[in-house]
Amino acid sequence: MATKIEIEDMVTVGALADKLMIPVTRLIAELMKNGVMATVNERVDFDTAQIIAQELGLDVELVRHSTTESALPKREKTATSENAVPRPPVVAVMGHVDHGKTSLLDAIRAAHVARGEAGGITQHISAYQVTHKDRLITFLDTPGHEAFAAIREHGAHLTDIVIIVVAADDGVKPQTIEAIRFARKAGVKIIVAINKMDKEGANPNLVKGQLAENGVVWDDKAWKGDVPMVEVSAKTELGIPELLDMVLLVADVEDFRADENVPAEGLIIEAHVEQGRGSVAHGLIERGILRPGDYVVSGSTYAKIRNLESTTGQKLKQAGPSTPVVMTGFKTLPEFGDPFVAVKTEKIARAEANRIAIEKSSGNGRIGVNSTELIRMINRSNELSECNIILKADVQGSLTSVIDSLKSLDTEEVAVRVVGSGIGSVNENDIHLAQSSHAIVYGFNVAMPANIKQIASRDKVQVRLYKIIYELIDDVKDELTKLLAPEVVETDLGRLVVRGVFKTTKTEVICGGEVTKGKLTVPALARVKRGDELLGEVEITGLKRGPQDAKEIFEGEMCGLSFKTTKRIDLLEGDHIELFTRSTVARTL
Ligand code: GDP
Numbered sequence: 001m002a003t004k005i006e007i008e009d010m011v012t013v014g015a016l017a018d019k020l021m022i023p024v025t026r027l028i029a030e031l032m033k034n035g036v037m038a039t040v041n042e043r044v045d046f047d048t049a050q051i052i053a054q055e056l057g058l059d060v061e062l063v064r065h066s067t068t069e070s071a072l073p074k075r076e077k078t079a080t081s082e083n084a085v086p087r088p089p090v091v092a093v094m095g096h097v098d099h100g101k102t103s104l105l106d107a108i109r110a111a112h113v114a115r116g117e118a119g120g121i122t123q124h125i126s127a128y129q130v131t132h133k134d135r136l137i138t139f140l141d142t143p144g145h146e147a148f149a150a151i152r153e154h155g156a157h158l159t160d161i162v163i164i165v166v167a168a169d170d171g172v173k174p175q176t177i178e179a180i181r182f183a184r185k186a187g188v189k190i191i192v193a194i195n196k197m198d199k200e201g202a203n204p205n206l207v208k209g210q211l212a213e214n215g216v217v218w219d220d221k222a223w224k225g226d227v228p229m230v231e232v233s234a235k236t237e238l239g240i241p242e243l244l245d246m247v248l249l250v251a252d253v254e255d256f257r258a259d260e261n262v263p264a265e266g267l268i269i270e271a272h273v274e275q276g277r278g279s280v281a282h283g284l285i286e287r288g289i290l291r292p293g294d295y296v297v298s299g300s301t302y303a304k305i306r307n308l309e310s311t312t313g314q315k316l317k318q319a320g321p322s323t324p325v326v327m328t329g330f331k332t333l334p335e336f337g338d339p340f341v342a343v344k345t346e347k348i349a350r351a352e353a354n355r356i357a358i359e360k361s362s363g364n365g366r367i368g369v370n371s372t373e374l375i376r377m378i379n380r381s382n383e384l385s386e387c388n389i390i391l392k393a394d395v396q397g398s399l400t401s402v403i404d405s406l407k408s409l410d411t412e413e414v415a416v417r418v419v420g421s422g423i424g425s426v427n428e429n430d431i432h433l434a435q436s437s438h439a440i441v442y443g444f445n446v447a448m449p450a451n452i453k454q455i456a457s458r459d460k461v462q463v464r465l466y467k468i469i470y471e472l473i474d475d476v477k478d479e480l481t482k483l484l485a486p487e488v489v490e491t492d493l494g495r496l497v498v499r500g501v502f503k504t505t506k507t508e509v510i511c512g513g514e515v516t517k518g519k520l521t522v523p524a525l526a527r528v529k530r531g532d533e534l535l536g537e538v539e540i541t542g543l544k545r546g547p548q549d550a551k552e553i554f555e556g557e558m559c560g561l562s563f564k565t566t567k568r569i570d571l572l573e574g575d576h577i578e579l580f581t582r583s584t585v586a587r588t589l
Contacts, residue, residue: 494518
């Protein structure tokens, strides 16, 4: 008798392999055979699992295990009550590449994070707080605009203020404009930091003029705008106290507040695995107070918070709104950009994580695979060309940023398919998966050990490592461009009105007429028309001016014309022959 196995409505490939007691690679291979590229963490639905179990010839009977409704109280996302207390502003720094975002964040951090706390921190940290005039300001230290886009996509208003950095010697550039657009769209306050004021070519007035042209006008009496601008130098630290004063001033005017007496809630801003500590998640608390030992759900994972720390490594007994925290204890890695919320018991946390896992999988074909998609994949026509890639990144934030940016490259004809992704160096599994799925392996800020390089070259798998997001994205874009069918371009040449027909066979016609428009050349293609009716598409084989062969006949001239046709065309006087050429041009995305 078949063994009964209970599975959820949606189950990860890894968990299904466990339940079926087969190696996960065998399951992935079987899914692939059926046209489904699913990695170990992706989910398949019950029906797909059943089909695959049958295909594998396993003597099992799958039984559906149903899940529960959300146990979490439904809460208004942005509402604050009368009891809301003031909270530090959350600030992000954006601007064109090389205008000094990193230098400015470093200068602020070096001068204002208590010494010792900041000591030894060299790697990218997701967020930190500084104290200025005895008040706290939270800075988000983001890897770039893509990360913001990812956060925004998840529907959260994490930032209160965006500092747009513009180099005084370089002026407004495309990414400055992008930053302005972002801030406007997100409805956050803008402060402009005109940086590199120590440089010889610094011209702040020019910058202010350029910004005004882009709708960002200085709040000076003469300029009559509403955007504060501060002249700074990240190098000499000139103007940095004034910049921080300005942040506090904007915060006072805006009066940012949050409730503390509600279950803690926030957003994951970074997540990675650390040896000895497991899944380490950085989060920014939006409301409520979080404490070690609290149960927290984020996406399809949950934690009993084991350690609660500041992003500079100090143990915290509790953390309130606008505080960036580091949390350990998550069962699996939470996703960058996902909200987290504290719940009362482990039971609720587990049930909620499970429920979200199912919701996510059924709502998003990229994360999960359901039977409808399985069928679609099996029956897929050749309309959509896909570029398979495997993506490895140093931290969850970068991985999510890259994946989100890649999504925007998809068109109706070509799409990126991430067949595998993960944190850490490129490893042997990645190469095997790339080989079986004809994928290119991309690494962002990760290394490839020498032995893996050898395996990749032996298996003819391409591995491309990048340190700059947009260079990686551009490379994938190039790959997609190669998949695009070339564009067919027609160029009109000229038009002949038929005045006499000299010979008609099944495959050839010779006629005479007058060129009424453009010029006729040979070789060329042509459409033969009677009024608006298309009689056929033909190939011009000869032109004659009088008895002489001609290469070109011009408007107003009479000529003889012969064409080849695949079906008989009984041409009449008054029909038109419209000549054109057709060529193919490589397309770009
Ligand atoms: P980002 O790409 O916007 O993060 O820019 P970086 O902070 O990496 O700065 C780009 C370059 O400009 C680096 O070589 C910095 O040393 C330099 N830089 C940044 N701020 C200043 C400044 O205030 N004055 C001068 N002279 N150079 C600066």
